[in-house]
Amino acid sequence: MSEQANRRPPKPYRRPQKDPVRMLAFEALRAVDERDAYANLVLPPLLRKAREKGDFDGRDAALATELVYGTLRRQGTYDAIISACIDRPLREVDPPVLDVLALGAHQLLGTRIPTHAAVSASVELARVVLGDGRAKFVNAVLRKISAQDLDAWVAQVAPPYDKDPEDHLAVVHSHPRWVVSALWDSLGGGRAGIEELLAADNDRPEVTLVARPGRSTTEELAAATETVPGRWSPYAVRMAEGGEPGAIDAVKDGRAGVQDEGSQLVAIALANAPVDGSDARWLDGCAGPGGKAALLAALAAERGAALLASEKQPHRARLVERALAGNPGPYQVIAADGTRPPWRPGSFDRVLMDVPCSGLGALRRRPEARWRRRPDDLDSFAPLQRALLTEALSAVRVGGVVGYATCSPHLAETRVVVDDVLKKVGGAELIDARPLLPGVPALGDGPDVQLWPHLHGTDAMYLALLRRTA
Numbered sequence: 413m414s415e416q417a418n419r420r421p422p423k424p425y426r427r428p429q430k431d432p433v434r435m436l437a438f439e440a441l442r443a444v445d446e447r448d449a450y451a452n453l454v455l456p457p458l459l460r461k462a463r464e465k466g467d468f469d470g471r472d473a474a475l476a477t478e479l480v481y482g483t484l485r486r487q488g489t490y491d492a493i494i495s496a497c498i499d500r501p502l503r504e505v506d507p508p509v510l511d512v513l514a515l516g517a518h519q520l521l522g523t524r525i526p527t528h529a530a531v532s533a534s535v536e537l538a539r540v541v542l543g544d545g546r547a548k549f550v551n552a553v554l555r556k557i558s559a560q561d562l563d564a565w566v567a568q569v570a571p572p573y574d575k576d577p578e579d580h581l582a583v584v585h586s587h588p589r590w591v592v593s594a595l596w597d598s599l600g601g602g603r604a605g606i607e608e609l610l611a612a613d614n615d616r617p618e619v620t621l622v623a624r625p626g627r628s629t630t631e632e633l634a635a636a637t638e639t640v641p642g643r644w645s646p647y648a649v650r651m652a653e654g655g656e657p658g659a660i661d662a663v664k665d666g667r668a669g670v671q672d673e674g675s676q677l678v679a680i681a682l683a684n685a686p687v688d689g690s691d692a693r694w695l696d697g698c699a700g701p702g703g704k705a706a707l708l709a710a711l712a713a714e715r716g717a718a719l720l721a722s723e724k725q726p727h728r729a730r731l732v733e734r735a736l737a738g739n740p741g742p743y744q745v746i747a748a749d750g751t752r753p754p755w756r757p758g759s760f761d762r763v764l765m766d767v768p769c770s771g772l773g774a775l776r777r778r779p780e781a782r783w784r785r786r787p788d789d790l791d792s793f794a795p796l797q798r799a800l801l802t803e804a805l806s807a808v809r810v811g812g813v814v815g816y817a818t819c820s821p822h823l824a825e826t827r828v829v830v831d832d833v834l835k836k837v838g839g840a841e842l843i844d845a846r847p848l849l850p851g852v853p854a855l856g857d858g859p860d861v862q863l864w865p866h867l868h869g870t871d872a873m874y875l876a877l878l879r880r881t882a
Contacts, residue, residue, distance in 0.1 A: 429536055429540075430540055431533055431536060431537060432462060432467040432468065432472065433468075433472050433475050433476045433479070434476075434479070434515065434533055434534070434536075434537045435537065435540065435541075436458050436459070436462055436468075436476045437476050437479040437480050437483070437515055438508075438511060438512065438515065438537060438541060439458060440454050440455050440458055440476075440480045441480060441483060441484070441511040441514075441515070442507075442508065442511060444484065444780050445507050445511065446507075448784065450778055450780065450781075451480055451481060451484060451778070451779070451780060452777060452778060455476075455477065455480055458476075459473050459476065459477070462476075470654070474654065478523065479515055479518060479519070481616065481779060482518045482522050482523070483511075483514045483515055483517075483518045484779040484780050484783075485586060485613075485614045485779040486517075486518060486521075486522055486586045486614065487514060487586060487779075487783060488582060488583065488586035488587065488588065488783070489562075489566065489583060489584070489585075489586040490513075490514045490517040490518065490521070490586075491510075491514070492569040492570070492583050493517060493521070493557060493565045493569055494510070494513050494514070494517060494553065494557070495569075496565075496568065496569050497553050497556040497557055498553060506546075508541060508542060509538075509542060509546055509549070509550065512534060512537055512538045512541065512542060512550055513534075513550060513553055513554065515534060515537070516530060516531065516533075516534030516550065516553075516554045516557070517554070517557055519533070519534065520554065520557055520558050521557070521561065521562040521565065522562065527558045530554070530558070531551065531554045531555060531558060534550060534554055535547050535550055535551045535554070538550040538551075566583065566584055569583060570583035570584050571583070573603070577603070578592045578593050578596070581606065581607065581610060584610075585607070585610035585611060585613070585614065586614060587610055587613065587775075587782055588782060588783065588785075590787050591772060591775075591782055591785075592606070592610065594772065594822050594823075595609060595610070595772070595821065595822075597823060598821040598822060598823050598826075598862070599821070599864070605866075608866040609864060609865065609866045611866070612776070612864075612865035612866035613775045613776055613779075613782075613865060614776075614779075615776060615865075616776075617672075617776040617777055617865075617871075618650045618651065618869070619650070619651040619655060619657060619670060620642060620648055620649070620650050620651070620670070620671060620672055620673050620676075621633050621639070621648065621649050621650075621651060621657060621660075621663070621668055621669065621670060621671070622645070622647050622648055622668060622669050622670075622671040622676050622703075622707060623647050623648075623649070623662070623667075623668050624647070624667055624668060624669065624706055624707060624710040624739075625647060625707075625710045625711060625714055626710050626713055626714055626740055627662075627666075627667035627668070627710055627738070627739070627740070628662040628667040628668040630642075630646075630647065630648070630649050632662055632668075633649045633660065633662060633668055634649055636660045636661065636662065637651060637652070637655050637656075637659075637660055638651070638652035638655060639651055639652065639655075640652075642673050642676075643673060643868070643869055644673055644677060644849065644851060644852045644868070644870075645673050645676040645677055645680060646680075647676060647680075647707070648671075648673045648676055657670050665738070666706075666734070666735065666737055666738050667738070669703060669706060669735065670703075671703045671704075671707065672774075672777075672870055672871045672873075673868075673869070673870045674773075674863045674868065674870030674871045674872075674873035675703055675704055675819075675870075675871065675873060676707060677849055677852070677863070677870070677873070677875075678704060678764070678766070678815065678817045678873055678875050679704045679707040679708050679711070679764065680707070680711070680848070680849075681815065681845055681848035681849055681861075681875060681877065682708070682762055682764050682813065682815035682875075682877065683708060683711040683712070683762070684848050685762070685813040685815070685843065685845075685848055685877050686813075687761050687762065687811060687812050687813050687879075688810075688811030688812075689761075689809075689811050690761055691715065691717060691761050691762070692716070692717050692718065692761060693717065693718060693720070693759060693760045693761050693762075694708060694712050694717055694718065694719045694720070694760060694761065694762045694763070694764075695719070695720050695722065695755070695759075695760040695762070695763045695764070695804075695807055695808075696708055696719065696720070696721045696722065696763075696764045696766075697722050697750040697753075697763060697764065697765045697800065697803070697804055697807070698722075698723065698724075698750055698764075698765055698766050698767055698768065698800065699721035699722055699723045699728075699729075699732045699745070700723040700724075700725060700728030700729065700731055700732055701728055701731040701732065701735070702721070702731050702732035702733075702734065702735030702736065703735065704764060704766055704817075705719065705721040705732050705735060705736060705745075706735040706736055706739070708764060709721070709736050709739045709741060709743045710739060710740075710741075712741055712743075713739060713740050713741025713742075713743075714741075716741070717741070717761075718741065718742040718743060718744075719736075719741070719742075719743045719744075720743070720744050720746065720755070720760075721736060721743065721744070721745045721746070722745075722746050722747075722748045722750060722753070723745070723746075723747060723748075724747065724748065724749045724750065725747070726747045729745055729746070729747040732745050733745045750765065750800050750803055750804075751796070751799040751800060751803055753803055753807060755807060757806045757807065758806075758807070758808070758809040758810070759807055759809070760807050760808050760809065760812060761808070761809060761812045761813075762808070762812060762813055762814075762815075763804045763807050763808045763812070763813070763814045763815070764814075764815045764817065765800050765801055765803075765804040765814065765815065765816055765817070766815075766817040766818070766819075767793075767796065767797045767800045767801070767816070767817070767818055767825075768793060768796060768797070769793055769797070769818040769819060769820040769822075769825045770785050770789055770790060770793060770820045770822060770825060771785070771819055771820060772785070772819075772820045772821060772822055772872070773818070773819040773820045773821055773871045773872030773873055773874070774819050774871045774872070776865055776871070777871070790822065790824050790825065793825060794824065794825075794829070797818070797825060797829045798829055798832060798833055798836075801814070801816050801829060801830070801833045802833055802836070802837055804816070805833070805837055805839070805840050805878065805880060808880045809880065810880050810881065810882060811879070811880065812879070812880050813843070813877055813878065813879050813880075814840070814877070814878045814879075814880070815875060815876070815877055815878075816829070816830055816875070816876045816877075816878065817873060817874060817875050817876075818873070818874045819871055819872070819873055819874075820872065820874065821862055821864070821872040821874060825874075826860070826862070826874040826876070827860065827876075830842070830860065830876045830878070834878070838882070839880060839881055839882035840878045840879065840880050840881055841878065841879055841881055842859045842860065842876060842877065842878055843859060843877045843878065843879050844858050844859040844877075845858065845859060845860060845861045845875050845876065845877045846858045846859070846861060848877070849861060852868065853867070853868075854867045854868070859876075859877070860874065860875060860876040860877075861874070861875045861876075862874050863875075
């Protein structure tokens with residue numbers, strides 16, 4: 413019998429099968445990479461479309477969400493592991509291939525999906541979106557990754573802590589080295605605290621609702637869905653995992669909203685800070701997208717005060733209008749630049765200036781931001797932050813109070829800005845913000861306040877309160 417006769421006939425070509433969950437996760441990651449989109453904005457419409465087509469149920473949506481956010485949070489760690497499994501620099505691998513590999517790595521190392529299922533599903537995805545040739549490369553790399561668990565891989569690819577603490581923490585906890593360094597400087601202390609903070613950045617954050625006073629109550633929200641009380645804000649409830657905020661009537665009506673408890677505390681502290689004299693005119697000078705403005709407007713209405721909500725970007729100003737719609741008290745929303753304001757100096761009794769920043773305090777919610785930001789971004793924010801705080805101090809009358817807030821703990825965006833403006837402007841003093849956050853522990857030496865995910869269960873919001881004295 414000839415050699416040709418002994419050969420087995422080739423296997424018939426099998427068309428790759430599309431897995432809706434992994435296809436959706438891949439689409440979301442590509443949008444984040446190609447369009448600098450944010451996963452929390454990209455993912456909901458993709459999930460909604462999949463549900464409408466009948467492709468998804470609740471478990472599918474939960475898995476897709478975990479794949480997207482888990483892959484983004486652990487991207488630095490997975491990149492280091494993938495790099496150890498290939499024979500070329502990571503930058504020479506096409507980004508779509510890296511996305512498939514990272515999705516596969518997360519399934520292998522960060523979930524309970526069985527190894528064979530994680531590999532086969534990822535290879536099938538690669539066949540669909542990359543083609544059979546590159547699918548073979550994906551298969552080979554993922555089989556190497558599957559040989560060890562996450563702890564073993566981290567021990568192999570992370571430098572020892574005693575030789576390079578920051579690089580060790582960067583690989584283990586999947587943060588860029590410069591972010592590790594900046595957070596450590598802001599937090600202070602030793603290894604335990606920074607490890608707890610970096611680990612908290614990789615935890616899935618709870619969904620927190622705010623019952624806007626005079627419009628809804630925490631009891632109404634608790635009756636509408638499964639919740640537990642907020643930790644610190646009297647207006648907060650925390651939703652059970654898998655809950656749908658948009659299904660709650662009070663949220664649909666704008667009487668309640670989704671708002672991190674740290675953000676709520678900033679608005680509450682400003683509203684409760686003592687002022688000398690009148691208390692009728694409040695300003696939110698950087699109001700978009702409207703969460704703090706809606707809470708401030710509700711608090712102002714209870715006292716008969718009026719809120720002016722100003723936002724530079726017209727599309728964000730429209731979001732503010734939507735958030736404030738139906739507020740019982742007087743308010744106005746305008747599109748205006750807070751560094752060139754249309755209002756006269758000394759017009760307001762209370763001013764909130766929640767300035768644009770690096771967003772390093774919200775890495776739990778926007779994990780892709782850690783890979784997108786660069787140290788020199790801080791230089792571009794610095795002049796704007798100083799200008800906005802300077803104008804806020806001009807806008808408030810003598811005896812009134814300004815709240816300077818950022819969703820960043822970076823010292824260059826917090827204390828350095830406040831100190832510089834106080835020295836330059838004069839006629840203002842810091843007041844102790846800590847008594848205005850009753851019951852909240854670990855607020856430091858004051859007078860300003862820095863919240864932390866690992867200590868307070870909130871985003872890393874910063875607040876300084878300043879009283880105009882002259």
